Amino acid sequence: MRPYVIVFGNEKGGTGKSTLAVHLSVYLLHAGFSVGTVDIDARQGTLTQYLEHRSKSPLHLKLPEHVIVHKSTFENKADAIADDSKRFNEAMEKLSGCDYIVIDTPGNDTFLSQFAHSFANTLVTPLNESFIDLDVLVKVSGNDIKTMRPSIYAEMVWNQRKERAKNGLKPIDWIVVRNRLNTLYSKNRGDINVVLEALSKRIGFRLGAGFCERVIFRELFLSGSTLLDVPQGQQLSLSHVSARQELRELIDFMKLPGIAAAA
Ligand SMILES: Nc1ncnc2c1ncn2[C@@H]1O[C@H](COP(=O)(O)OP(=O)(O)OP(=O)(O)O)[C@@H](O)[C@H]1O
Numbered sequence: 001m002r003p004y005v006i007v008f009g010n011e012k013g014g015t016g017k018s019t020l021a022v023h024l025s026v027y028l029l030h031a032g033f034s035v036g037t038v039d040i041d042a043r044q045g046t047l048t049q050y051l052e053h054r055s056k057s058p059l060h061l062k063l064p065e066h067v068i069v070h071k072s073t074f075e076n077k078a079d080a081i082a083d084d085s086k087r088f089n090e091a092m093e094k095l096s097g098c099d100y101i102v103i104d105t106p107g108n109d110t111f112l113s114q115f116a117h118s119f120a121n122t123l124v125t126p127l128n129e130s131f132i133d134l135d136v137l138v139k140v141s142g143n144d145i146k147t148m149r150p151s152i153y154a155e156m157v158w159n160q161r162k163e164r165a166k167n168g169l170k171p172i173d174w175i176v177v178r179n180r181l182n183t184l185y186s187k188n189r190g191d192i193n194v195v196l197e198a199l200s201k202r203i204g205f206r207l208g209a210g211f212c213e214r215v216i217f218r219e220l221f222l223s224g225s226t227l228l229d230v231p232q233g234q235q236l237s238l239s240h241v242s243a244r245q246e247l248r249e250l251i252d253f254m255k256l257p258g259i260a261a262a263a
């Protein structure tokens, strides 16, 4: 199955989609795969900026083939949808020779984002650890799991899954991964874990282990480098090593084609 498409999606801002998209893309590049990246959050353009910084790095860092797809400016809805689909398909066609395509989506609902989700072999949804952030998965009213209903976003993913099934495509492997976890154990997190485990069965996602809150993620952006780009001879901090381990755990959990799990 080539290219294998990985979409980072969550209709909520600032959960780590762009950061994890860059890290995964660089991991795949280091592993020897050809990688295409698509930024459909062109207005904010975090992924694009990250890669621009990367292209200027004196370390001559490896780069994916990058494409930006802007949201249509047509006013008529039907025209805008047709225009968005056409340009998105062109981007996918341009990257069709890659082993992997990684797509970064905006933190809000757009047609482009919905369309991109329908291409996903794997969908990664980073989530912050508060109960408020659970509303991207369910309509929350109290924390009784039985009364929770899938959110608009979960329904959208469900619809894209149905579309894929109709077209004879493999189901989307949906992975939810908590990000920016407080390193100290909190009671809140224990409760969220219970709810997320129950939701994973009900809504149909796999729950990954997650990433702790680490300053290093914010510091790397300006240099365009990632946890994986370390100049020879440079000592790694403990936080850096732990963050890399978390990334490796996510990648193993994703069970991507051509990548053997770490021993
Ligand atoms: N594990 C982490 N620890 C600390 N900071 C993080 C972590 N993950 C992401 N960040 C920081 O959080 C901010 C938001 O991350 P990012 O831009 O990747 O989110 P996003 O989901 O793409 O946001 P948007 O929806 O606005 O596109 C950035 O400043 C990023 O550096």
Ligand SMILES: [Mg+2]
Pocket (backbone or CB within 6 Å): 017, 018, 019, 041, 044, 046, 047, 104, 105, 106
């Ligand atoms: Mg982003």
